[in-house]
Amino acid sequence: MNVVSNKWIGQRTIRPDGADKVTGRAAYAADATMPGMIWGKILRSPHPHARIRSIDTSKAEALPGVKAVVTAKDIVDFPVDTPVPLGIQDMRWMCRNVMAREKALFHGHPVAAVAATTEEIAAEACRLIEVDYEVLPWVIEIEDAIRPDAPILHDFLRFEGRPSNIAGKLEHRLGDVEAGFAEADVVIERSFATRPVHQGYIEPHACLVSVAPDGKTTIWSSSQGQFMVRAMTSLLTGIPQSDIRAIPAEIGGGFGGKTIIYLEPVAVMLSKKSGRPVKMVMTREEVMRATGPTSASRSTVKIGARRDGRIVAAQGTFYLQAGALPGSPIRGAAGCAFAPYDIPNVHSVGYDVVSNRSKVAAYRAPGAPIGAYAVECVLDELAEALGMDPLELRLKNAARQGTKAAHGPVYPRIGFAETIEAALAHPHYKAPLGKRQGRGVACGFWFNAGGESSAQVNVTEDGNVVVTTGHPDIGGSRASIANITAELLGIDYRRVSVLIGDTATIGYSNLTGGSRVLFASATVVTQSVEKVITQLRERAAKIWGIDPDAVKWEDGQALPAGDNAGRFPPLTLKQLAAKASETGGPIGAGVQLNTTGAEGGFATHICDVEVDPELGIVRVVRYTAFQDAGRAIHPGYVEGQMQGGVAQGIGWALSEEYVYDRQGRVDNASFLDYRMPVCSDLPMIDTVIIEVPNPKHPQGVRGVGEVPIVPPLAAISNAVYNALGRRFYSLPMSPPKVLATLEGAAA
Amino acid sequence: MAKLHVSTTINGEPVEFLCSPQQSMLEVLRNTLGLTGTKEGCGTGDCGACSITLDGRLVCSCLMLAAEAEGREIGTIEGMAQGDRLHPLQRKFLELAALQCGICTPGVLVAAKALLDRNPDPTETEVRYWLAGNLCRCTGYDKIVRAVLETAAEMREEAAR
The missing domain is CATH 3.10.20.30 (Beta-grasp domain)
Incomplete structure (x- = not known):
């Protein structure tokens, strides 16, 4: 840790983008316009599964005002037999997701697109496109998709030698589970189900694209990574990356759902064909039908312990719904499920199952809440069977420094046990409960991530600082970067501007996702600032005619040190900036790195619920989240991540779910019928930040964004059991389900 | 037409x-x-x-x-702001980190101001039900509700002076 003074790190400073966001100035994807701009619209499949025999666009093209029509023929095809990985995605699936090729694979799957002078004409032209479909049998739910007689989505997928909807399998093994279970005094095995839930960002996907006659392409869009937008658009349109400038608009929420693209390559081809800038904005209904969500799941978890509470074996099987194309987050489910615990024998398996619904996108700690839901509910039953306090059981088995996790790593210093100890000691855990109230606890883990990051730190001529990084700021990361820069330079944070560069102005930076942004960007910003400080010391040394090693940087100024101490008056950043030209030119430095050392994040949650037996409504009445943040650079935004993740977890547990009708269509594709928590549904969400610094980061940062959504599903389930004496093994615990269960119990 | x-x-x-x-x-x-x-x-x-x-x-x-x-x-x-002077709600939202992505923020601020214009001393429950029509997916509403309550208290103090 090279931070000694902590004048700004840990302070609740005002975010650099704040004034823009409270006054309506901040420009999001749909807020931009260009001269000559026209509007793009997508025609979507009315069938959940259908072969596309032909598409006739002639009538649409003849409609006055229509400037271009695009189909799959205009998008680069990646044949299914050759993988083309890009990050965690595969372009074989991306090209088929942005525009249906051989088949429409879900209701809402894009089949064609139109650009016209108005939105109305574009919509009218979509209606004039004639698609000849051969309607095919379809399948949506996991249990239906893995039946031997299920309709097969993809002829090229084989599992265990046969055509199958199982697109992949991932397995983690540690020790010998059979031998482990033989040692156990108590074994609990249960099965669980969760429904698909949407990321629920309030800003629909949107983009504004211009392709000039020379092929130079500008993309203004909202995403979790402008470099991802550039790379995927390049691959899908054939335009070289160097000709594409992807500008990150302010992003109105993503939660993983904007780590892939939907509109950009389509808009590029429409712009290329029409010669006009093209704007595309999804409706909420399109967002709900054709983007995200995350997987539904079917899980079975078995855990065995000795009478003293020591867990000796654990086994988990997790089936996750991928949607129309392979790629569900089985790694998060199977990998994170048992990761908080020191268990000698583990076997964890995930299956990736395709079916006729929209392809899943990442959603906050992808897969991890599904795994933790099953494991943490089984642990609750195990604690009950052993007569142990559920937190004491977890503390006894908590992973610590040196624990070997089934998914691979041996943990360095982690703060997991500290989160449980803090929960045990917290007044919430001992507070009396009211009538029909119950308390539950659960823990959670997320891998966190490092990866590629770039930064440029420039000193302005008037002695202030501009920092540019390459990750879209989704939850306040600019504020944290300002704190760190101000701390290291010893200047007021208000003298630091923090910007997100576009693909032409900053070096490659990986996605905003995986709780990696502050870990990675703080690393490259720190190294850039250190280089700037070296330059400042050299400039001062030159002015004073002494050796740079005899100059130290302190409190925003250069001071002569050692034998020279006191020989010259200090030189401030402003003074050095003013003399920059004569001492060697502009002052600034950039660093580009593939960062490593992002260690896992851990949390423990306590939840109190109250159940209304007349209406079946479960209300969360008190919630406290404990999390090891490593170092909270801006505590307000760390708390914000914790509170937001908990609220999303509450929605997943109690009210959110995709409902399909008998034609295989999403039946609740609106914010009215897809019920995310609103302000009156929730209590205050209390947070306790624990700081066990990450030894592999200059400020000790661990990712904080994902972990908070991992424990709530089980914490709430366990609290409902505590209130009612009945366990639910599927989510959401919505009023109809709770009521049916209570009435069933009474009958 | x-x-x-x-x-x-x-x-x-x-x-x-x-x-x-x-x-x-x-x-x-x-x-x-x-x-x-x-x-x-x-x-x-x-x-x-x-x-x-x-x-x-x-x-x-x-x-x-x-x-x-x-x-x-x-x-x-x-x-909402008067020239370069932010409305007290806007200032408080920044101080308390009551926004993350910021897409819901304009709507939440307009709604919160409409509440305080009617009811300068709302309870937490009144704030929560008044803002029930403004979805926020980032914050879990905690800091939004606190910001509205604290602003209301400060505006009452200001008015009493």
Whole structure:
């Protein structure tokens, strides 16, 4: 840790983008316009599964005002037999997701697109496109998709030698589970189900694209990574990356759902064909039908312990719904499920199952809440069977420094046990409960991530600082970067501007996702600032005619040190900036790195619920989240991540779910019928930040964004059991389900 | 169809525009008048991102026809700060980190101001039910509710002075 003074790190400073966001100035994807701009619209499949025999666009093209029509023929095809990985995605699936090729694979799957002078004409032209479909049998739910007689989505997928909807399998093994279970005094095995839930960002996907006659392409869009937008658009349109400038608009929420693209390559081809800038904005209904969500799941978890509470074996099987194309987050489910615990024998398996619904996108700690839901509910039953306090059981088995996790790593210093100890000691855990109230606890883990990051730190001529990084700021990361820069330079944070560069102005930076942004960007910003400080010391040394090693940087100024101490008056950043030209030119430095050392994040949650037996409504009445943040650079935004993740977890547990009708269509594709928590549904969400610094980061940062959504599903389930004496093994615990269960119990 | 001519007042200033009969106020604000601070999250009146005031009353501009603005007074997020002086709610949202991505923030601020204009001393429950029409997916509402309550307390103190 090279931070000694902590004048700004840990302070609740005002975010650099704040004034823009409270006054309506901040420009999001749909807020931009260009001269000559026209509007793009997508025609979507009315069938959940259908072969596309032909598409006739002639009538649409003849409609006055229509400037271009695009189909799959205009998008680069990646044949299914050759993988083309890009990050965690595969372009074989991306090209088929942005525009249906051989088949429409879900209701809402894009089949064609139109650009016209108005939105109305574009919509009218979509209606004039004639698609000849051969309607095919379809399948949506996991249990239906893995039946031997299920309709097969993809002829090229084989599992265990046969055509199958199982697109992949991932397995983690540690020790010998059979031998482990033989040692156990108590074994609990249960099965669980969760429904698909949407990321629920309030800003629909949107983009504004211009392709000039020379092929130079500008993309203004909202995403979790402008470099991802550039790379995927390049691959899908054939335009070289160097000709594409992807500008990150302010992003109105993503939660993983904007780590892939939907509109950009389509808009590029429409712009290329029409010669006009093209704007595309999804409706909420399109967002709900054709983007995200995350997987539904079917899980079975078995855990065995000795009478003293020591867990000796654990086994988990997790089936996750991928949607129309392979790629569900089985790694998060199977990998994170048992990761908080020191268990000698583990076997964890995930299956990736395709079916006729929209392809899943990442959603906050992808897969991890599904795994933790099953494991943490089984642990609750195990604690009950052993007569142990559920937190004491977890503390006894908590992973610590040196624990070997089934998914691979041996943990360095982690703060997991500290989160449980803090929960045990917290007044919430001992507070009396009211009538029909119950308390539950659960823990959670997320891998966190490092990866590629770039930064440029420039000193302005008037002695202030501009920092540019390459990750879209989704939850306040600019504020944290300002704190760190101000701390290291010893200047007021208000003298630091923090910007997100576009693909032409900053070096490659990986996605905003995986709780990696502050870990990675703080690393490259720190190294850039250190280089700037070296330059400042050299400039001062030159002015004073002494050796740079005899100059130290302190409190925003250069001071002569050692034998020279006191020989010259200090030189401030402003003074050095003013003399920059004569001492060697502009002052600034950039660093580009593939960062490593992002260690896992851990949390423990306590939840109190109250159940209304007349209406079946479960209300969360008190919630406290404990999390090891490593170092909270801006505590307000760390708390914000914790509170937001908990609220999303509450929605997943109690009210959110995709409902399909008998034609295989999403039946609740609106914010009215897809019920995310609103302000009156929730209590205050209390947070306790624990700081066990990450030894592999200059400020000790661990990712904080994902972990908070991992424990709530089980914490709430366990609290409902505590209130009612009945366990639910599927989510959401919505009023109809709770009521049916209570009435069933009474009958 | 011929366009309609509408004369209205937006944030205290006289404004004229042409619109088609079916156009929403939201569409005209954003696409005709360039007032993009008002956001579209759903277009069906379920998320509150497009909240504005119509003669002081809180409405979803996506559910209002632009032609209805004739002779009325409209308030949007762009009219909330006075010059470079932020409204106390805007200041408090920044101080308390009551926003993350910020897309719901204009609507939440317009709605919160409409509440405090009516009820300078709301309880937490009143704030939560008043803002129940404004979806926020980032914050879990905690810091938003605290910011509204703290602003109300400060504005009452200010008024008592």
